Amino acid sequence: MKFLDVFSGIGGFRMGLEQAGHTCIGHIEKDKYALASYKAIYDIKEDEYEGKDVTEIEDFTELKGKYDLLVGGFPCFSGDTLVTTITGVKPIKDIKVGERVLTHNSKFKEVLNVWKKESDDLYKIKYQGSDGLRVTGNHKLYVRSKTENGFTDAYWKECKDLDTDLDYLIVPSIKNAIGKSVQHISLEEAWILGRYAADGYIQDNKRTDSNTYNNKIVLCIGKSKIKDLEHIKEYHYTISKQRTVYKVILCSERLKNLAYNIGKGSANKKAGFMFTQSIEIIKEFLKGYYAGDGYLKDNKVKCSSVSKRLIYDISILHSIAYNSSFSISNFIPPKKKIIEGREVNQNPYWIFSSRIDSDSKGHMLEIEGEIWTKLKSKERIYNTHKVYDLEVKDEHTYTVNNIGVHNCQSFSIAGHRKGFNDTRGTMFFYLAKILEQTKPSFFLFENVKGLLSHDKGDTFEVILNTLDELGYNTSWNLFNSKDFGVPQNRERVYITGYLRGRGGREIFPIRQTSGKDYGNEYTNTVPTRFRGSGGETYIKSEQKIKQIGKFIQSSRKSPSRYRVFDETGISPTITTAQGGGLNPHIIDKGNNNTNKNKIISVGGGKSQGNKVYSPKGLSVTLSANGGGQGAKTGLYAIPIITPNRLKKRQHGRRYKTNGEPMFTLTAQDQHGVIINNKQKELGYRIRRLTPKECWRLQGFPDWAFERAKAIGTSDTQLYKQAGNAVTVNVVKAIGEEFKKMEKEIKNDSK
DSSP, X not given: OEEEEXXXXXXXXXXXXXXXXXXXXXXXXXXXXXXXXXXXXSOOOTTOEEESOGGGOOOOGGGTTSOSEEEEEOOOOOOOOEEEETTEEEEGGGOOTTOEEEOTTSOEEEEEEEEEEEESXXXXXXXXXXXXXXXXXXXXXXXXXXXXXEXXXXXXXXXXXXXXXXXXXXXXXXXXXXXXXXXXXXHHHHHHHHHHHHHEEEEOOBOTTSSOBOOEEEEEEOGGGGGGGGGOOSSOEEEEEOSXXXXXXXXXXXXXXXXXXXXXXXXXXXXXXXXXXXXXXXXXXXXXXXHHHEEEETTEEEEEESOHHHHHHHHHHHHHHHOOOEEEEEEOXXXXXXXXXXXXXXXXXXXXXXXXXXXXXXXXXXXXXXXXEEEEEEEEEOXXXXXXXXXXXXXXXXXXXXXXXXXXXXXXXXXXXXXXXXXXXXXXXXXXXXXXXXXXXXXXXXXXXXXXXXXXXXXXXXXXXXHHHTTEEEEEEEEEGGGGTSOBOOEEEEEEEEETXXXXXXXXXXXXXXXXXETTTTOOXXXXXXXXXXXXXXXXXXXXXXXXXXXXXXXXXXXXXXXXXOSSSSOOEEEOOTTOSSOOOOOOOGGGOOOOSSOOOOOOOOSGGGEEEOTXXXXXXXXXXXXXXXXXXXXXXXXXXXXXXXXXXXXXXXXXXXTOOSOOOOOSSOOOXXXXXXXXXXXXXXXXXXXXXXXXXXXXXXXHHHXXXXXXXXXXXXXXXXXXXXXXXXXXXXXXXXHHHHHHHHHHHO
């Protein structure tokens, strides 16, 4: 059977289908890095069809009759709008399933899904408290409208219907979350960190005279502000006079690691880790920041930064501390400027202004204890842009650029579903368009599990209706990669079907030669004219992801190379091996732990990238993007072969236990060692998966990874490509069913 590979990535569909005996006639992929890896891996024929951007191809009819099977997934696009999370504001492109975001009613709720698409129905709105927001016309915002007698009750209103004369938008508060951090920061440290956020930098480079590293933060201070150093009494510092500034150097590993929470480089700084501190600590942090990068007079404050995230974090911290209104604006200066005879580059920057009292709210109002900001302008944008959506547990709302919004609807489901027309503006539309123009006999699509429940199943219904409208009999299954020979917990929806009138049969459920029925126990096979909601399905399996702990920040003043973990009631301790990229620091309760029966929880990130897993269980789902120390893969406790020599670099030496389901390789970074307090002979190294391991977890052979690596593909791209890929083993199993069906059709035609 011949197939066309759309949104091909690194070719998970191609690898699996070719292993099952099928032939690829063409591929379409926009990402230049993925496309380069694709071409390095596969034997591309001269006459093979190649398209680089499916959204720019108007006519696919030249492919009609040249292939039998269309395969593809639905890719995601990124956005830079800032979402308020429990750990600070973050671009939407960095939000991950499982993170907690601020809802319109000031609660933190878990993200269940991240959706992105293209749209030409956009508006730019402006209001006090933001430099503006681009939003689709049907996206709902939480508003109160002004009347002759006051204001209406709060209600949801679509952006296209907003009235600049009457409408006010909700500004959610996070006051309910303050004071819950277990990470103790002193008042002095808070002031220093604020000063660092304003105009400081970190020195953590390797010393030239030894095999050790610097542990310094440097504050740049003008001569007139030297008196500000009176705040520093607990930490020792030295002052170095430069040509135009004084540099205050503080040698402290603890301060350096606290400063990592803010970031390195002016454009990368943020301050969300302060969200859960007490008001007293937040105020001291703001004093330090305003002293370095602000103007404070007569209770008025003004500051600027090239980091948009930092300014938005500061605005939220200021509203927590002072309950005052604020404004944010963006300024774009000339790219070049002459300063003291030198030509320097200038970057765009954001300006924050407010008061440190609550007497004036400006264009903001306080109504029934909530803050509302006036809509100033609304402008239609006529170009096509990439937009986003979040599905949030219970609330279905979140906070973007400081205002509360409802999740927008990726598909038009306004009570008059028409199928194909309702998919315009989404990436599925292009797959449907290819089906419409070329009419292949079969198709196979893949997407995330959340497709079933998005918009209460309506999105999935539109997709199935569209396929029905195009003349295809359709079925679907939810498969987990762990059931197909790879130790990864990865649930994905597979949708397949055949063109009515050309012959065929349902592919699902898949029955392997072993007799195991993939899908029957925990998925639904849906007939063509499905009208249900999709619902939720659950995997029942004895194979589990085994979490044994997580990384947290130390609260001790003296730097410590310890973290608390607990797997069985005895608290093991992690120490960092030299040269480790993670360099973990934790609270060391060690043998002083009096509660032997419970897993110790002492804080730390809740994202996948901050948790530590046992290699004896399944791996967590690989992702193309991610945060935390474990980034896109999670962290794993890998046994070491010389636990009695904890300070020795391991250089790849490790145990491989019987029955271990995960393919594991040597980590190039010595990230850490975990040792049991009562059994000193047991040791582990804590590390991420390597890119090669991630490709293996997706079912790719080593030779495919080596070809992609050989053309100079960076580790960052290799991780991303694995996270975006389709699991080869699953596709191969489905491809074998297509092969059987193809044989049946040929026999019937004789």
